[in-house]
Amino acid sequence: MARVLILSSLVAASRVGGGAQVQALARLGIDPILVPTVLYGRHPGHGPPGGRPVEAETFEAVLGGVEAAGGFEHLDAVITGHFSSARQVAAAAEAMGRARAASPGVRIVVDPIMGDEKEGLYVREPVAEAIAAELIPFADVVAPNAWELTRLTGEAVTDPGAAAAAGRRLLKPTLVSAVPAGRDIGIAYVDSEVAWLAYHSRVAAPPKGTGDLVSATFVAALVRGMAPPDALETAAGTVAEAVRRADGGPELPLEALPTELTRSPRVTLERVGV
Numbered sequence: 001m002a003r004v005l006i007l008s009s010l011v012a013a014s015r016v017g018g019g020a021q022v023q024a025l026a027r028l029g030i031d032p033i034l035v036p037t038v039l040y041g042r043h044p045g046h047g048p049p050g051g052r053p054v055e056a057e058t059f060e061a062v063l064g065g066v067e068a069a070g071g072f073e074h075l076d077a078v079i080t081g082h083f084s085s086a087r088q089v090a091a092a093a094e095a096m097g098r099a100r101a102a103s104p105g106v107r108i109v110v111d112p113i114m115g116d117e118k119e120g121l122y123v124r125e126p127v128a129e130a131i132a133a134e135l136i137p138f139a140d141v142v143a144p145n146a147w148e149l150t151r152l153t154g155e156a157v158t159d160p161g162a163a164a165a166a167g168r169r170l171l172k173p174t175l176v177s178a179v180p181a182g183r184d185i186g187i188a189y190v191d192s193e194v195a196w197l198a199y200h201s202r203v204a205a206p207p208k209g210t211g212d213l214v215s216a217t218f219v220a221a222l223v224r225g226m227a228p229p230d231a232l233e234t235a236a237g238t239v240a241e242a243v244r245r246a247d248g249g250p251e252l253p254l255e256a257l258p259t260e261l262t263r264s265p266r267v268t269l270e271r272v273g274v
Helices: 017-027 056-068 086-102 125-138 146-153 160-169 210-223 228-246
Strands: 003-011 031-040 051-053 077-080 107-110 174-181 184-190 195-201 268-271
Touching (some): 003 017, 031 056, 056 086, 077 210, 086 125, 107 210, 125 146, 146 174, 160 195, 174 195, 174 210, 210 228, 228 268
Antiparallel strands (some): 031 051, 184 195
8 A cells, every 4th residue: 555644734623734635645545644743623714723733842753653663664755734833844854854765766745835825924934934945855846836836936926837937946846736827727737848737617715725635636646656747637636526516615525535536527737838
């Protein structure tokens, strides 16, 4: 069974963050290991979340326990997401180095969770700076939203062509969510040779956690042997289907998603010229 290590949030009553990724990957037959960076009752966007960030010492100790149990061996991928402190980020970077030594073929996907277009920066500045400086260098794929890619590169991501140009500035394969595509919304995959866009109809009020689902499904598709454009189309299709089934509700209906990776007729895949 494929194995993925997740370093991100655990939010009990909201289908977001690492908790949502655990559920999505498990449904696809992938063994997830979550080391939580925060313990909340609900998403802060719904009101006071309850709970608190995981202390850095505890985060480091849990990583040590996972490693001692052999959890860094035979890893297929690592996904990083939300962090609450710069010290957590430093511990994650050190752990990724050890995970790569234990599992040389591991794919590391860094979702640089910092903010979005609506709220701006919603982590502390030292956390954002640490993610850029310490985690992105480890990444095989960087998975920002359009706002985060703009922050990382200084280039406004206003359309698919701009997403491709900005993504190449990171000098890493990049998976960019929330890319404006006319009346639609899309996800772009960009590397040094090619750029692809998978887009679908925009929804006025999508549920929280779509970016987390994008990262998890993209990783699952890579682990299953799909090429990046096919993984992109599959991830976009999964998110489009989840948003449709949410039907305006605040949570992703992860329990209703397919247990196999599938494409969606609601998604269009096309090359992006730059």
